[in-house]
Amino acid sequence: MSLLEVKQLDKRFGLHHALSQISLSIEAGKVLGLVGENGAGKSTFIKIITGVYAPDGGSIYWNGQLETITSPRDAHRLGIHVLHQDRHLIPAFSGYENLYLGTDIPQVKFGLRIRWHEMKRRAEALKKELGMELDLDKTAEEMSPPERTLLELMRVMMQDCKLLILDEPTASLTDQETEILFRLIQQLTAQGTAILYVSHRMEEIFKLSDHIAVFRNGKNAGTLQREEANLNKVISMMTDTDYQAAATHERQDASMNPVLLSVNQLSTVDGRVKPSSLQVHAGEVVGIFGLAGAGRTELLEAIYGTRSIQEGEVVISGKSHRRMSPQKALEAGMVFIPEDRRSEGLVMGMTIRENMTLPRLQHFSSGLYVKQRKEKHAVRQWMENMNVKAVGSEQTVSELSGGNQQKVVFAKALMHEPILFLCDEATQAVDVMTREEIHRLLREQANQNRGVLYVTSDIHEILDVCDRIYVLREGSIVSEIAGGEATSEQLLQICYNR
Numbered sequence: 001m002s003l004l005e006v007k008q009l010d011k012r013f014g015l016h017h018a019l020s021q022i023s024l025s026i027e028a029g030k031v032l033g034l035v036g037e038n039g040a041g042k043s044t045f046i047k048i049i050t051g052v053y054a055p056d057g058g059s060i061y062w063n064g065q066l067e068t069i070t071s072p073r074d075a076h077r078l079g080i081h082v083l084h085q086d087r088h089l090i091p092a093f094s095g096y097e098n099l100y101l102g103t104d105i106p107q108v109k110f111g112l113r114i115r116w117h118e119m120k121r122r123a124e125a126l127k128k129e130l131g132m133e134l135d136l137d138k139t140a141e142e143m144s145p146p147e148r149t150l151l152e153l154m155r156v157m158m159q160d161c162k163l164l165i166l167d168e169p170t171a172s173l174t175d176q177e178t179e180i181l182f183r184l185i186q187q188l189t190a191q192g193t194a195i196l197y198v199s200h201r202m203e204e205i206f207k208l209s210d211h212i213a214v215f216r217n218g219k220n221a222g223t224l225q226r227e228e229a230n231l232n233k234v235i236s237m238m239t240d241t242d243y244q245a246a247a248t249h250e251r252q253d254a255s256m257n258p259v260l261l262s263v264n265q266l267s268t269v270d271g272r273v274k275p276s277s278l279q280v281h282a283g284e285v286v287g288i289f290g291l292a293g294a295g296r297t298e299l300l301e302a303i304y305g306t307r308s309i310q311e312g313e314v315v316i317s318g319k320s321h322r323r324m325s326p327q328k329a330l331e332a333g334m335v336f337i338p339e340d341r342r343s344e345g346l347v348m349g350m351t352i353r354e355n356m357t358l359p360r361l362q363h364f365s366s367g368l369y370v371k372q373r374k375e376k377h378a379v380r381q382w383m384e385n386m387n388v389k390a391v392g393s394e395q396t397v398s399e400l401s402g403g404n405q406q407k408v409v410f411a412k413a414l415m416h417e418p419i420l421f422l423c424d425e426a427t428q429a430v431d432v433m434t435r436e437e438i439h440r441l442l443r444e445q446a447n448q449n450r451g452v453l454y455v456t457s458d459i460h461e462i463l464d465v466c467d468r469i470y471v472l473r474e475g476s477i478v479s480e481i482a483g484g485e486a487t488s489e490q491l492l493q494i495c496y497n498r
Contacts, residue, residue: 001064003028003194004049004080004163010057011044011218018044020218022058026163031185031195033209035202037238037431038403039389040215042198046165050075050082079162083152083169095136095143099123099155126154131180145339146173146292146457153184164188165196168402168429170204174292174457175492182208200431202231203460214238235432254284254467258317260420260451261334263303266312272298274475275312280420280451285442287466287483288455291495295475296455297339300422303453304329304336316420330359333419337409337426339455345409346397353379353393356412382411387437403434410441421445421452427461439465459488471495 002025009022019041026032036042047053049060051069060067062078069075075082089098096119123136134150143151149169156164166185170178185195185208199205205212212229214221214237221237261280267273273295280286290296301307303314305324314321316332329336338344346355356379357364364375379393386407390400397405406426413421421442427435442452442465456462462469469486471479471494479494 002026002061003063005061005064006049006058007061008058009045009048009055009060011041011048011053012056017218019048019055022215022218022220024213024220024223026194026196027210028162028194029189029192030210031189031197031208033205033212034196034198034215035200035205035212035234035238036215036221037433038401040238040431041218042215043167043401044218045215046082046167046196046198050080050165076159079160080165081156081159081161081163082165082167083149083156084167089140089148089151091141092139094139095134095151096120096123098140098151099136099158101155122158123154126157130154130157130184144292144297145171146177149173150177150180153181157184161188161193163194163196165198167198168200169197170199170201171425171429175459177292178204200429200435201458202234202432205234206231216240238431239433254281254446257282257284257449259315260317261303261453262315264313264315266299266302266314267310268298268302269308269310270298271310272307272475273302276472276475276477277312278453278470278477278480280453282419282449282451283446284467285446285452285454285465287462287469288453288472288477289459289462289469289491289495290472292457294472294495296457296472297424298475299472300336300424300453300455304334304422306336330416333416335413335416335418335421337413337421337423339424339428341402341405341409345412346405348398349396351394351396352383352388352390352400352408355397355408356382356415359412360415378415382415385414386411386441403430406430406434406438410438419450421450421454423452424455425457426454427456427458459491462491463488473497 005025007023009019011019022045034042044053048055049069051071051074054070060069067078100119127134132150132154134147140148140151169181173181189195197205197208206226206229209226211223211225212234213223214234216238258281259279260282263276263278265275265277267275276299288296288299298307302309303324305326305328309322309324314324316334319332321328342348353376357375361370364371376393383390383393388404388407388411390404397408427438446452454466463483463486466483468483469481470477471491473495481490
C-alpha cells in the first residue's frame with residue numbers, strides 16, 4: 001500500500017492551470033524523484049500536499065485513508081515535513097532556537113524557564129550522530145547558505161517524519177555536505193520514511209531514486225523505474241521533444257588575449273579571504289572551486305566591492321582599484337550574479353520591468369520622468385532574448401519560477417553591457433534546460449571577448465564549463481589548473497590538501 005497517493009489533482013490560478021489531473025503515489029521506505037522544467041508544477045504540488053495551497057480538485061490518500069490537508073499543521077500531524085528550496089529560518093534566532101521551532105521546547109517542570117542546557121545537549125548529540133560541523137551559536141543570518149541547509153536538515157531529523165520532501169536540497173552544498181545528506185536519506189529510508197526528492201541535478205535523481213516522476217506543463221508526463229531511465233529519455237519527457245545532451249564546449253586558450261581582470265594579493269578585513277591572486281582574460285570562462293567555507297563567495301564579494309579589502313588591489317582593464325565599491329565595479333563594466341537571487345539579486349515584490357531597469361533608471365529617465373515607451377521596449381526585448389516565461393513585464397518576479405527569476409537577474413546584468421561577469425552559483429536550482437541556456441549565454445559572452453569568473457559547488461559543472469580553474473582552500477588560492485586537464489579527483493585532492 002502507498003503511504004501517500006494523489007488522484008486527479010487540480011490547481012488553477014485564474015485561467016492558468018498550474019496542475020491538471022496529477023496522479024502519483026509514494027511508498028514508505030522508497031525515494032520518488034520528481035523532475036520537470038521550472039514552472040512545470042513541482043512547487044505547486046509540494047504546496048498542496050503540505051497544506052499551503054488548497055487543491056481545486058482531486059483527492060489525497062494517506063495510508064489508504066482519504067485526507068484533507070488544509071494547513072502545514074495538518075501535514076505535520078501526519079508526519080509530512082519539507083526542506084524548502086527557500087530556507088524557512090528566523091534570521092535573528094540562533095541555530096539552537098531555529099532548531100526547536102515548531103517542537104516541544106524542554107522547560108523546567110511547573111515553570112516557564114527554558115532548559116537551554118538540555119536543548120544544547122540534544123542538539124550537539126544529534127550533530128555528532130549526523131557527522132555535521134555546524135556552529136549553532138551563530139544566528140541564521142550569520143550562517144552561509146550551506147550551513148542553513150544543514151540546520152534545516154537537523155530540524156527535520158528531530159521530528160517524527162514519515163514523508164520527507166527535499167526541494168533542491170544540494171543547491172548550495174559541497175560534495176562533502178552532499179554525502180552527509182545522502183547518508184541521511186539512506187538512514188531514513190531504512191527506517192521506513194518515504195522521500196520525495198525534487199532536483200534539477202539529474203545525476204542525483206538517478207543515484208537516489210527508486211522511481212522517477214516527470215512533470216510537464218502541470219501534468220504528469222509519466223513515471224519511470226530507475227533502471228529504465230536515462231538523461232535523454234527524462235529530458236525528452238520533460239520537454240516533449242527529442243533531446244540529445246549537448247557536447248562539452250571546445251575550450252579556449254585565451255592566454256594571449258588582453259587581461260580584463262587582475263586580482264593581486266587581495267585579502268579582506270574580516271580575514272575570510274587571505275592574500276590571493278588571479279586573472280581573467282578576454283574570451284575565457286574561469287572557474288573558482290573549493291569546499292564550503294573556503295571563501296569562494298567572499299572572494300567574489302571582495303572583487304565586486306561588497307566586502308571590505310584589507311590589502312591588495314583589483315585591476316579592471318588596466319585601471320587599479322584599492323577601494324572597490326559596487327558603483328565603481330558597474331562603471332568599470334563588471335556585474336555580479338549573486339548566489340541568493342531572491343534576497344540579493346531581485347526585489348521580489350517588484351515587477352519584471354522594475355527589476356530589470358532599477359539599476360539603470362537614469363538611462364530611461366528625463367529629469368523626473370521615466371521614458372516609459374523606451375523602458376518597456378527594452379524590457380520586452382530582453383525578455384525575448386532571455387526567453388523569460390511570464391504573463392508579461394508587469395508580473396511580479398515572486399510569481400516566476402526559479403529559472404525565470406534567474407533569467408531576469410541575467411537580463412538586468414546584461415543591460416549594463418558589461419565586459420566582466422562574476423557568477424556565484426549561477427545555475428543553482430534551475431532546470432537542466434535553463435542551466436544549458438545559462439552556460440550557452442556565458443560562452444557567447446566569452447566569444448565576444450568578455451570575461452567570466454564562475455563559482456559553483458558542482459564539480460561536474462566546473463569541469464564542463466571552465467577554461468581554467470583556480471582552487472581555493474581556507475581563504476587562499478592554492479592552485480591553478482587548465483580546464484581540459486582537470487579531473488574531479490584532482491580538484492578534491494587539492495581541496496583536502498592531499
